[in-house]
Every structure is written in C-alpha cells, then in structure tokens.
Amino acid sequence: MGSSVRKGRAVQQAEPPRRAAKEDFHQVTQNTNNGRAITASRTEDSTKSSTKSKDAELILQIQSYIDKNTVVIFSNTTCSLSTEVKELFKSMKVPYFSLELDQTENGQKLQEALYQLTLETSVPVVFVQQQQIGDYSKTLKAHEEGKLQKLLEMNGPNHLQESYDYDLIVIGGGSGGLAAAKEAVKYDKKVMVLDYVTPTPLGTSWGLGGTCVNVGCIPKKLMHQAALLGQALKDSRKFGWQFTEEAVKHSWETMTEAVQNYIGSLNWGYRVALRDNKVTYENAYGEFVGPHTIKATNAKGKEKLYTAEKFIIATGERPRYLNIPGDKEYCISSDDLFSLPYCPGKTLVVGASYVALECAGFLAGIGLDVTVMVRSILLRGFDQEMANKIGEYMEEHGIKFIKQFVPTKVEQIEEGTPGKLKVIAKSTTGSQTIEGEYNTVLLAVGRDACTRKIGLDKVGVKINKISGKIPANDEEQTNVPYIYAIGDVLEDKLELTPVAIQAGRLLTQRLYAGATLKCDYVNVPTTVFTPMEYGACGFSEERALEKFGEDNIEVYHSFFWPLEWTVPGRDNNKCYAKIICNIQDNKRVIGFHVLGPNAGEVTQGFAAAIKCGLTKEQLDSTIGIHPVCAEIFTTLSVTKRSGGNIIQSGC
Numbered sequence: 037m038g039s040s041v042r043k044g045r046a047v048q049q050a051e052p053p054r055r056a057a058k059e060d061f062h063q064v065t066q067n068t069n070n071g072r073a074i075t076a077s078r079t080e081d082s083t084k085s086s087t088k089s090k091d092a093e094l095i096l097q098i099q100s101y102i103d104k105n106t107v108v109i110f111s112n113t114t115c116s117l118s119t120e121v122k123e124l125f126k127s128m129k130v131p132y133f134s135l136e137l138d139q140t141e142n143g144q145k146l147q148e149a150l151y152q153l154t155l156e157t158s159v160p161v162v163f164v165q166q167q168q169i170g171d172y173s174k175t176l177k178a179h180e181e182g183k184l185q186k187l188l189e190m191n192g193p194n195h196l197q198e199s200y201d202y203d204l205i206v207i208g209g210g211s212g213g214l215a216a217a218k219e220a221v222k223y224d225k226k227v228m229v230l231d232y233v234t235p236t237p238l239g240t241s242w243g244l245g246g247t248c249v250n251v252g253c254i255p256k257k258l259m260h261q262a263a264l265l266g267q268a269l270k271d272s273r274k275f276g277w278q279f280t281e282e283a284v285k286h287s288w289e290t291m292t293e294a295v296q297n298y299i300g301s302l303n304w305g306y307r308v309a310l311r312d313n314k315v316t317y318e319n320a321y322g323e324f325v326g327p328h329t330i331k332a333t334n335a336k337g338k339e340k341l342y343t344a345e346k347f348i349i350a351t352g353e354r355p356r357y358l359n360i361p362g363d364k365e366y367c368i369s370s371d372d373l374f375s376l377p378y379c380p381g382k383t384l385v386v387g388a389s390y391v392a393l394e395c396a397g398f399l400a401g402i403g404l405d406v407t408v409m410v411r412s413i414l415l416r417g418f419d420q421e422m423a424n425k426i427g428e429y430m431e432e433h434g435i436k437f438i439k440q441f442v443p444t445k446v447e448q449i450e451e452g453t454p455g456k457l458k459v460i461a462k463s464t465t466g467s468q469t470i471e472g473e474y475n476t477v478l479l480a481v482g483r484d485a486c487t488r489k490i491g492l493d494k495v496g497v498k499i500n501k502i503s504g505k506i507p508a509n510d511e512e513q514t515n516v517p518y519i520y521a522i523g524d525v526l527e528d529k530l531e532l533t534p535v536a537i538q539a540g541r542l543l544t545q546r547l548y549a550g551a552t553l554k555c556d557y558v559n560v561p562t563t564v565f566t567p568m569e570y571g572a573c574g575f576s577e578e579r580a581l582e583k584f585g586e587d588n589i590e591v592y593h594s595f596f597w598p599l600e601w602t603v604p605g606r607d608n609n610k611c612y613a614k615i616i617c618n619i620q621d622n623k624r625v626i627g628f629h630v631l632g633p634n635a636g637e638v639t640q641g642f643a644a645a646i647k648c649g650l651t652k653e654q655l656d657s658t659i660g661i662h663p664v665c666a667e668i669f670t671t672l673s674v675t676k677r678s679g680g681n682i683i684q685s686g687c
C-alpha cells in the first residue's frame with residue numbers, strides 16, 4: 037500500500053513526448069541506435085503480413101505508455117529486480133507508471149514486442165523521459181552516475197519539490213466510484229474516496245454506497261418485491277391457501293424498517309471493504325480548488341486539502357425539482373420515499389419514466405391509491421409499443437393516469453404524516469387547469485448531474501452547460517487529461533449501476549494495469565421494474581425502423597400467458613415478447629423486448645447471446661425450457677408484417 041505515493045511532478049496521461057536531454061539514452065521514437073530500438077512506424081512500414089502488423093500494434097501500444105508517462109517500468113509482479121527498481125524510484129520520490137506484464141492482457145505478446153523495441157531480454161525495462169534506460173543493472177548504473185536525476189530535472193528545478201498525497205482521488209462513493217477505488221488498490225495505488233450526501237430539501241440523508249444502494253435499485257426492487265408478494269397472496273387462494281381478508285394488510289413501517297436495516301448492513305459492508313482494501317475514505321464533500329488539488333469539507337464544515345495525480349469524478353445525479361411554488365416544501369422525491377417514516381397514503385407521482393412508473397407500481401401494489409401525472413409520453417426513449425402496454429397494464433390494475441398535464445403549484449391543506457396537499461396542474465396541450473388532493477406528491481421528473489458545485493471551472497473541466505453532464509472520450513477521460521468521469525455524470529451514456537461499475541473497473545485497469553479494454557456502452561440490457569416487468573436490450577422498434585428502414589427489419593412477436601397465472605386466471609395474454617431482426621445481416625437480433633414476470637432475469641441471458649451476435653436462426657435452433665416464460669423466444673414465428681394471430685391458447 038502506498039508504494040507509489042507521488043512525490044514529484046504530475047505524470048499526465050496526454051503529455052507529449054519530451055525533448056531528449058542527453059544523447060547517451062536511446063530516443064525510441066526517432067532512431068534505431070545500432071538497431072537496438074526499432075520504431076513502431078518503421079516496423080509498420082517494413083512489414084506486410086498480418087502477424088507483423090499485429091506486432092506493430094503492440095509496439096505502438098508500448099510506445100504510447102512511453103510517450104504518456106515520465107517514468108515507465110515494464111515489470112513483472114513476481115520479479116524481485118522489478119520490485120527493486122520500483123523501490124529505487126520510490127526512494128527518489130519520483131512517480132512512475134509500471135506495466136505489470138504478468139497481469140496484463142496480452143502480457144506475453146507485449147513482452148515480445150518490448151524485446152523487438154528495446155532488445156532487452158528481461159524485465160524490468162525502464163524508460164525515463166521517453167529515453168530507454170534499460171534493464172535493472174543499467175538503471176542502477178544510470179542512477180549511480182546521476183543520469184536518471186538529470187533526465188528527471190529536465191522540467192525545471194521544482195520537479196522534485198511538488199508532492200501528491202494520493203495516486204488517485206475518487207469523488208463520489210457510489211456504484212462507479214467504489215468499483216474504481218477498489219480496483220485501483222489492487223495495483224498498489226494509494227487511493228482516497230470522498231463521499232458526501234447532501235440532504236434532500238426535507239432533510240433525508242443516508243450512508244456510503246451512492247444512489248443504487250440507498251435510494252435506487254436496492255430499496256426500489258425490495259419494495260417492488262413487497263408489491264409482487266401482495267399479488268402472490270391473492271393468487272395463493274386459487275392454489276388452496278385460506279386466510280381471512282381482515283388478516284391481510286400491509287405495514288409501510290415494517291417494510292421500510294426491514295429495507296433500511298438491509299441497506300444499513302450494505303453501508304457497513306462498503307466501509308469495511310474500503311478499510312480492508314486500504315482505501316482512505318472520508319465522509320466529506322469534494323470540490324476542486326486548483327490543479328491536482330481538492331478541498332474536502334465534512335458535515336461539521338471542517339476543510340482539508342488533498343492532492344492527487346489523478347481524479348475520477350463519480351458524483352452521480354440527484355432528483356430534479358419543478359421550480360413551482362410548494363415543490364421543495366411539500367413534495368418528496370425518490371430520495372425521501374424509501375425511508376419515509378410514515379405511509380405516503382394517496383399519492384400523486386409526477387413524471388413518466390423509470391423512477392416514476394416503478395414507484396407508482398409498487399405503491400399501488402401495496403394497496404395505495406396512486407395517480408401518475410404524465411407530461412408527454414411514457415418511458416421516453418424506450419420502445420413505445422412496450423411502454424404503452426406497461427401503461428395499459430398499470431391502468432387495468434388500478435393506477436390512474438392524468439396525461440398531458442404538469443403541476444403548477446402545490447399547497448398544503450393539512451399538516452400531518454401524511455398531511456394533505458392540493459395540486460394545481462395545467463394542460464400541456466390547451467389552457468385547461470385541474471386540481472386534486474393527495475397525501476403525498478412524489479416528484480420523479482428526472483435527475484441532475486452533480487457537477488455544478490464541485491469546482492470544475494477551477495480546473496477547466498468542460499460540462500454541457502444545459503444538462504450539466506461531463507463529455508468524455510471513449511476512455512472516460514475529460515478534456516483535462518488527469519481527470520476522468522464515470523457513471524451517471526457522463527454525457528450520452530446510460531445511467532445504470534452495472535454501467536457505472538464496469539466503466540470504473542475498466543478505467544482503473546487501463547490506468548494502472550496496462551489494460552486496453554474499454555467500456556462497451558452498446559447493447560446494454562435494462563429492466564423497468566413496473567408491476568409487469570419490462571426487459572430490453574438493443575434497438576427499440578422505432579429506432580430500428582429509422583436506422584435500417586422498414587424493408588430491412590423483421591419483427592417477430594407473441595403474447596404469452598405464464599403458467600403460474602393460469603390457475604388464478606389472471607392477465608391472460610398480457611405478457612408480450614418481441615424481437616427485432618436485421619434482414620440484411622443474417623437476421624441478427626438487434627432488439628429484444630419482453631414484458632412479463634422476472635423480465636430482468638430473462639433479459640440478462642439473452643443480452644449475453646446478443647453480445648455474441650445472436651441470429652434468428654440460432655434462436656430457433658435453441659431448445660426451450662418448459663414450462664417457463666423465456667421459452668417463447670425459441671418459438672417466435674409470427675412476423676408483425678404478416679399481421680398473424682399472436683394470442684397463445686395453451687402450452
């Protein structure tokens with residue numbers, strides 16, 4: 037731990053190669069120096085075969101490490117000489133980038149390419165300021181002769197004076213931030229995580245772990261489960277269970293306490309994991325105050341300054357408010373809902389996307405009177421046929437919808453827990469105004485990235501001025517080379533926990549383990565946990581039609597009736613399966629949509645198949661599992677184009 041604490045000038049990812057200071061080291065980018073250092077471009081020029089061009093790619097990869105870092109040590113975790121060389125640089129308080137070839141994808145091949153480039157037969161191989169120093173003994177010799185020190189002083193007398201407290205500071209201890217931090221310490225980096233929850237306007241706050249754990253996926257799915265159990269209770273009568281109606285009631289307090297206890301255990305688990313992994317955790321708000329420098333302010337207002345070589349912004353998002361009279365005073369958001377100490381009662385949910393429909397679904401499922409106020413359409417961005425089916429199902433199950441209306445004012449009529457609120461709303465298509473009374477108003481009108489109050493202007497990180505999101509390249513690097521961003525703060529990326537985690541892990545592996553794999557944001561599966569769950573992966577039908585044209589798209593679809601629902605006799609032919617195939621590409625499945633029980637479980641496996649290039653033919657040749665819902669995907673035969681009957685009459 038802390039073996040590479042930075043003392044010295046920053047090693048920035050996008051630094052240009054520096055001018056050579058001394059002629060007695062090989063400048064790998066420019067000459068062959070008696071054939072010892074082969075340039076990547078020369079190799080490329082002189083080779084024609086694909087093997088050679090692969091070699092050239094590897095050499096280019098090695099070259100990029102050399103170009104981007106002041107000190108590079110090509111090393112091996114089990115090699116004692118590599119360890120000694122790293123110790124040497126540590127003793128000089130000089131930062132280095134080490135590529136552990138035995139821990140790296142393609143490590144063996146990279147080592148061969150390294151040999152081609154340097155003619156060094158064993159690790160470690162050291163480069164300083166883009167100059168090849170050589171193996172262990174050459175590096176030691178260069179140190180004894182003062183040559184290393186001279187090269188390192190090329191950037192001015194202050195070069196060795198500056199100091200960084202950490203290799204990496206992660207701002208935000210949510211899904212992405214924690215994943216990145218825990219990965220970075222695996223590579224012997226000194227890492228700090230700052231996490232701070234700004235209380236909601238009503239004062240709700242929570243522990244370590246971010247949105248997913250505290251006010252997102254976890255409590256939402258558990259409360260969704262509470263609702264499903266209510267339905268299961270009803271179904272159970274038909275399966276022979278007997279109980280009196282009076283004995284069945286739901287306790288909000290019991291559910292919330294159980295969910296919060298579980299979340300408490302997760303918060304604790306995260307703290308222990310950070311401690312065990314030797315990640316420094318501060319429950320403090322992070323804000324850049326200058327290059328490589330962050331101010332951490334704790335709940336008591338105590339401020340500390342920390343420096344780091346690199347930063348990851350993983351500050352996530354928080355619920356948006358409507359900016360209408362009464363919203364912050366009287367309305368709640370999903371940040372308040374999951375720990376609300378009293379049952380919300382008759383609830384108006386404002387919004388029509390993931391959060392709104394999921395919350396409306398489980399609130400109705402536990403027996404509350406729920407209305408959803410929709411500004412335009414349901415689930416913007418999703419396949420609209422599926423979205424409308426979700427809406428229809430919710431309506432059939434007692435949830436009311438007020439469409440094309442937005443609230444303009446919320447007034448308190450009665451105090452209490454819950455009290456009573458009057459909501460005034462106006463039409464989005466005309467001048468009509470309506471009023472309604474509710475115990476609770478839940479705003480679920482989107483979320484804003486937490487980027488405007490973290491001093492990004494002080495370090496020059498650009499944000500999208502309208503959305504507040506951070507643009508980054510495909511390696512999650514912002515316009516400031518030493519600052520990265522992952523998760524919900526990223527512009528044009530999916531806001532999902534597994535996406536944030538994957539991006540965080542891969543980023544750290546690229547930064548510290550020489551990996552090259554980037555986060556793949558394409559074909560990410562997702563599930564909306566509405567009363568009828570909806571799983572999706574790939575293109576919506578409308579996007580597929582727009583991109584490929586109607587003639588090139590074949591849509592196969594079918595209703596289905598889960599066996600478990602037949603005995604209780606409910607919701608016959610409400611579940612729906614649809615795949616979208618690209619005719620021009622061997623009928624590859626480019627869109628997968630399922631509306632039915634356990635849609636998330638179903639979608640996960642098909643998402644893996646889609647990633648492998650699943651075609652309709654392969655789906656047809658897959659033997660189903662009987663009797664399960666997912667088997668419908670192995671027998672889809674009716675195309676939408678044909679207008680054929682898709683009602684299922686039995687198994």
Ligand code: FAD
Pocket residue numbers: 207208209210211212213230231232233234245246247248249251252253254256320321322323350351352353370391486489490522523524525530531532533534536
């Ligand atoms: P977060 O997890 O939000 O973490 C950011 C952390 O940084 C927070 O702890 C925040 O308090 C902290 N922070 C912010 N600013 C600072 C600062 N300046 N200094 C220090 N700390 C700071 N995704 C799914 O995949 N599946 C689901 O079922 C799902 N359900 C959801 C349900 C709801 C109600 C919501 C709101 C979201 C849901 N999501 C779901 C989305 C998922 O929660 C997010 O995509 C995920 O949490 C993003 O992770 P992140 O690391 O980017 O940010």
Ligand code: NAP
Pocket residue numbers: 358386387388389390391392394410411412413415416442443480481482483530531532562563564565
């Ligand atoms: P969202 O997807 O941005 O949707 C915002 C909703 O609020 C839209 O329906 C929008 O309507 C409506 N809205 C916006 N401004 C409004 C206004 N002034 N008045 C009335 N309605 C307004 O936000 P979200 O539901 O909060 O979800 C945020 C992200 O969290 C999602 O993108 C998702 O990735 C993640 N999430 C995931 C899950 C899951 O995986 N199951 C669950 C929850 C959240 P318009 O369509 O008219 O704009």
